Amino acid sequence: MFFGKREKRKLLYWFERRLHASPLIELALHKKVPVHKHSVxxxxxxxxxxxxMVQFVTGILLMVYYVPELGSAHASILKINSSIEFGWFIRSLHSWGANLMILAVxxxxxxxxxxxxxRKPRELTWLSGVLLLVLCLGFGFTGYLLPWDEVSFFATKIGLDISSKTPFIGELVALMLRGGHNIGQATLSRFFAxxxxxxxxxxxxxxxxxxxxxxxxGMSAPKEFNETPEDKKEYEPFFPDFFLKDILVWILAGNLLFVLTMLCPWGIGPEADPFAPAPIGIKPEWYFLAMFQFLKLIPPMVGPMEGELFGVLLMGVYALALALVPLWDTGESEARSKLATALGVVTLLFMVIFSAWGAMS
Ligand code: HEM
Structure with missing residues (x-):
């Protein structure tokens, strides 16, 4: 053996003196996960x-060949898809990975x-999660334009037009993202950056x-678990039990990603022509479809207000109420707790029904 017990201890001691990581290791070793019927x-x-992680690795590989320039962006994706070895595979992993990741989030x-x-004390975990969700949607929105094909171009145009309706800041944000009044090189460069x-x-x-x-x-647990007497509560250690199950689930998710990638490689449409009329039936990515479909239902004017502005305002207020749920559903009022659950059910149903409707219409 290259390292004896003494050398190993010396090596660990060397790292400990420099990293002071033992409290973290202790925490990880003693971490336990509640076991109940919702543990999945x-x-x-x-x-x-x-x-x-898949997105980071495949994204870096794609950057090697992708060219964020108007005359070359579409051609560089065609090249990745057809003549770079395993280019189609990496690109499909990235595209399917993006969709699966947003679904998982x-x-x-x-x-x-x-x-x-x-609920207390996890308000900041939730709020940081809400911001993570916004960032994930931002990844989807900015990535969609990069291949510079017809659908991505016009879907981005519609997305920017809708977001420019946000009161006060919408127009300015859309202008900054576009880099002017039209989608062009400035937009592509900004979206890429x-x-x-x-x-x-x-x-x-x-x-x-x-x-x-x-x-x-540590992990939170549902009400029924918390109300169970302490000696009847069941926990499992994070290391190695839960961690090994985590890895098993990762293998399953990785397999699903591979199957989708192999069976349905990601294609690309014709190159965008900014001067051509928008193709009929253009739609955003599925995760924006519910909002898009909802806005289509609103009449051009709602009282004195422009319909789209009204719709964006309504969805904004609703999303804010969900994002700030830890502030109003603290667990002290049963009525508010029920209201929060009902809002969640309505949101979930809205997303499923309106997305399906949007996809079919
Ligand atoms: C890139 C996106 C995200 C990643 C990688 C991520 C990762 C994680 C991980 C690994 C955990 C611990 C295990 C688990 O509960 O599943 C966790 C917990 C948590 N996450 Fe996220 N998260 C993300 C987005 C979100 C979003 C969008 C929300 C909701 C707004 C959120 C809210 C929470 C909460 C409240 C917990 C604590 C759960 C508990 O204690 O039971 N996260 N997150």
């Missing part, structure tokens, strides 16, 4: 994390919501905070 939902934060959002994991630099840096910072708070508080 604990895996979705970890699945989101796995898919995020939504499941994680709703499961923590319905388990009321946002936001997608590959701004959002990853923000996400890493926020995620570190999110995970640090999760570690500090």
């Amino acid at each position: 939902w604990y895996y979705f934060g970890g699945i989101s994390m796995l898919l995020l 939504f499941v994680h959002f709703f499961s923590t919501y319905f388990m009321k994991a946002y 936001i997608h590959v630099a701004v959002l990853p840096v923000m996400l890493m910072g926020l995620l570190s905070l999110h995970l640090a708070i999760v570690q500090a508080h």
